[in-house]
Amino acid sequence: MKTFHNHGGILPGTSTRREVLRAASALALGSGCAGWSLADTKATGGAWPDKPVRLVIAGPAGGSPDMVARALSDQLGRSTKQAFIVDPKPGGAGVIALNELLQAPVDSYTLLVGVSSLVSEIPHIVKMRHDTRKAIVPLAELARGGIVLVAAPELPVKNLKDVIELSRASKDGLSYASYSPGTMSHVAGLIMGQTTGARLTHVAYKGSTAGLNDLMGGHIPLMFDGLATSLPFIRSGKIKAIAITSPQRSPLLPEVPTFQEQGLPQLTYTGWLGLWANSALPADKQQAIRQTVLQAMDTPEFKSTLAGAGFEPGTHRDSAMLRAELLSDYDRVGKVLQGTNLRP
Template sequence: MSAFPISRRQLLVAASGAVAAPLAFAQTWPTRPVRLVVAGPAGGSADLVARLVSEPLSKELGQPVIVDNRPGAAGAIAVGELLQAQRDGHTLLVGVNSLVSEIPHIVKLRWDMFKEVRPLAELARGGLVLVGHPSAPGKDLKELVAYAKANPGKLNYASYSPGTLSHVLGLQLNQAAGIQLVHVGYKGSTPALADVMGNHVPLMFDGLATSLPLLKGGKIKAYAVSSPQRAPQLPDVPTFREAGYPQLDALGWMGLWSTPDAPAAAQQRVREATLKVLSDAGVRTRMLDTGFEAGSPRTTEEMAKVLKTDYDRVGGVLQSINFKPE
């Protein structure tokens, strides 16, 4: 027993101090500019979303929010930049969910992504769209599948990178429809779309953000979207579920990430400020213009659960074709 007994009043004072400390930290944080490390090049999807939210987020946090593009190595360079930075919440990552759910299946990383990064907020979301050259077979998915069944192995489809959802959805369509689309992997949407427009590869599973301008210009056509509901930007394009392939339900989302060991109060402040930004009608409208919908207010725990489900799904499909990481 202690020679100096602690009174009930002292315990209450200590407890109130423990509660007040994080609150005071949250009120004074950030103390310098916040850096958004973007897992993608300037002009890419992650960059567009980061720049869309950076200015209103700066107003909410009371400090400049700086966009820092670190493309390359399937997002691993950006993740490394986050992990090497001071763990005080002033450096955050903007990147797609595939950094956790897909990339570990594709590239041999030196980190366990489920332990090294933590999703704070879902910034934007959207499904993939199966697009094709205007002369590609079929006016809709039913006719395309019929042609593919009659001509096994004669239709190619592009992905923006082997092992990603853009690749996996084609494999799932093959399995679900009993067809043999042949995969052609690229390094990014831009070169893949260029070959689709040139009719070198007739089909591609792509993100709406990069395909939308070409769809509006009539340079490519759309068969179906992977989102559970029709994309607001393409109200006449059915979902894969509507077309009879619920297996292809899939949403990609852009997240704002931190390291788990950043101060909890800083993480919470960033999350609350971000959700406020995303609730703004003007931000939501501009998000639609980029090809995304504003992210949902899912909790970190809910996002982590979805990441694990998607990780297992992608891994199972890739294992079925003996896909090996680089």
């Protein structure tokens, strides 16, 4: 998935810092887990956990990270016979949760569940005390999903070519919504305009809900949004999906082609929800946690919960691979935003 991740755009006017924080903090995903054996933990340097574990959530109660964390904690609790405490810390675009993790003892009993944009996107728009590229490490990719370009139901377009041609033919081009400036949902429109000549004007919203409401009401023609939040409205016919940024078609929306299929490989991206630790945590402890969590992710219950929430299961990519993608996406987003007035 990645390759790019979560919600954004260029502001036609101005936006307060508070608006940006509120919108960015809405980013997220969702659900499932289980599986642990003594043999596995012996192989990774000792049993984990042997006491309750706190999962700090970068987002509000009921949001995607919270739902995924609760599903995970349920499965891990059953398999390890230990308590997993879900502790939502919303606000500050994830910065509050991040600080909570980094101020806790580095002992593997305080972990964070949050979106990949904590590293790849948020630092470009929010001033942070810590450099997330160095301060935290992804232990596992729990869930993933692409960004989908959706259109108002009455907009006379069926595919990406139609959207591009209509934007060029319209006197003022077409406007598109994002769920927050500076995120993938904003950057995707910039890339599309730069690479195809489409005339697109960004309008930033405070999260997906407000943007989707205006899209369904015909007040804005287009939106780049996370698949999880758009999926129910796509299935009900209240909005129509044009293209998705994932490398392959989503099994949750198999009839919708990718941007790559429609001639725009530059818009290949997948965002993900991960389990994170303080990067100072010793490698053997990181591995013990990872092995336990991967088994939980492979359970049918966890995968079913993800599908119900509009997410695909995370991959088993290791921390080094995930980090390499994060750094690549960080650079990619930064370059696209250079011509805007967005600064942390």
